[in-house]
Amino acid sequence: MADLEQRTPDILPERPVTFGMPDGRELHLYGPFQGTPSWPWLEGNTDGSFSHRRWHALRREWVVYSAHRQTRTYKPPANDCPFCPMAPEGELPLQEFSIAVFDNKFSALQKDAPTPQPIPGLDIPLASAVGNCEVIVYSSDHNASMASLPLERRERLVRVWGDRIRALMAIPDVQVVMPFENRGEEAGVTLHHPHGQIYAFSYQPPIIEKMAQSFREGYDLSKLTRLPQYVVADTATAAALVPPFTRFPYEMWIVPKRFCATPAELTAAEVTDVAELLAHVANTYDAFFGRICPYVMIVYAAPKGLEDVFPFHIQFQPLLRSPTKMKFVAGVEVGAGSFLVDILPETAAQNLRNVEVTS
Numbered sequence: 001m002a003d004l005e006q007r008t009p010d011i012l013p014e015r016p017v018t019f020g021m022p023d024g025r026e027l028h029l030y031g032p033f034q035g036t037p038s039w040p041w042l043e044g045n046t047d048g049s050f051s052h053r054r055w056h057a058l059r060r061e062w063v064v065y066s067a068h069r070q071t072r073t074y075k076p077p078a079n080d081c082p083f084c085p086m087a088p089e090g091e092l093p094l095q096e097f098s099i100a101v102f103d104n105k106f107s108a109l110q111k112d113a114p115t116p117q118p119i120p121g122l123d124i125p126l127a128s129a130v131g132n133c134e135v136i137v138y139s140s141d142h143n144a145s146m147a148s149l150p151l152e153r154r155e156r157l158v159r160v161w162g163d164r165i166r167a168l169m170a171i172p173d174v175q176v177v178m179p180f181e182n183r184g185e186e187a188g189v190t191l192h193h194p195h196g197q198i199y200a201f202s203y204q205p206p207i208i209e210k211m212a213q214s215f216r217e218g219y220d221l222s223k224l225t226r227l228p229q230y231v232v233a234d235t236a237t238a239a240a241l242v243p244p245f246t247r248f249p250y251e252m253w254i255v256p257k258r259f260c261a262t263p264a265e266l267t268a269a270e271v272t273d274v275a276e277l278l279a280h281v282a283n284t285y286d287a288f289f290g291r292i293c294p295y296v297m298i299v300y301a302a303p304k305g306l307e308d309v310f311p312f313h314i315q316f317q318p319l320l321r322s323p324t325k326m327k328f329v330a331g332v333e334v335g336a337g338s339f340l341v342d343i344l345p346e347t348a349a350q351n352l353r354n355v356e357v358t359s
């Protein structure tokens with residue numbers, strides 16, 4: 001254990017080639033690519049509208065308002081996918097690419113969001129929605145997915161998360177960076193090209209604030225990797241496990257055994273293990289439910305100032321409780337914030353462990 005603690009990252013950091021887009025956004029290309037991007041159709045195309053935050057007087061949390069997002073692309077046909085290489089007026093005018101990251105055209109949080117004007121008669125706090133929203137495209141292949149990407153690409157994805165967290169945390173106002181992926185139409189996906197998103201917040205959102213409090217008080221997440229009844233898949237440096245306190249029936253987390261504040265701190269062996277487990281989790285869900293399983297995957301990394309206590313880990317929240325039944329977040333969950341789960345985490349772990357995965 002002692003020498004594990006002292007190991008330092010033994011891989012070169014992942015760094016992008018960056019291009020400026022005519023509307024002020026940036027494109028970062030990681031790994032090999034073919035072509036020189038240009039976007040003449042975006043010339044003079046700047047969106048002058050801004051988001052802002054309002055304090056929810058009862059829930060005591062920020063709500064972000066970005067009315068301009070109502071016009072965003074909604075389920076274009078496959079031959080009109082803006083993330084496919086060389087798509088007409090698409091975001092990625094390249095012949096081919098490995099992993100592409102760019103500023104979201106309909107960003108809910110904005111690098112230059114101004115302080116909002118007071119609203120006459122309203123006494124709730126208002127604040128600027130400073131931050132950023134990025135899109136991260138995993139492949140130039142429209143039909144790829146986390147379950148089918150080759151290991152080398154998944155390893156790069158883990159390292160790219162680390163580099164984007166580093167780059168966005170360097171913005172002075174940014175407090176938290178959270179990569180995530182919504183998978184499947186039931187999870188609200190409007191574009192099927194394999195991609196995720198990365199949000200950079202200038203404040204601690206409520207769930208991350210609560211997690212931060214637990215980690216500040218000393219909660220040891222890695223101990224879950226040493227409880228065999230919860231582990232679904234094990235590797236030398238990380239485990240995929242069902243937490244003993246699931247909120248969704250078949251929730252799984254990928255937890256490194258050594259503390260790292262961000263994926264940028266993982267060694268090459270640790271990156272490989274996390275990348276192996278990413279596909280294992282996605283394939284386990286698809287095999288278990290017998291269909292493409294919709295889920296929300298969240299990559300948690302330490303907020304600013306909590307780099308000594310808040311561990312990087314990944315949470316998957318599948319939206320199914322059986323092949324034909326959705327786990328709906330409804331009355332009790334929405335109204336009271338209390339989750340009701342009809343399968344014990346120990347049973348869920350056993351069921352998921354029994355799934356034969358071919359990846």
Ligand SMILES: [Zn+2]
Binds near residue numbers: 082084141142193
């Ligand atoms: Zn596509």
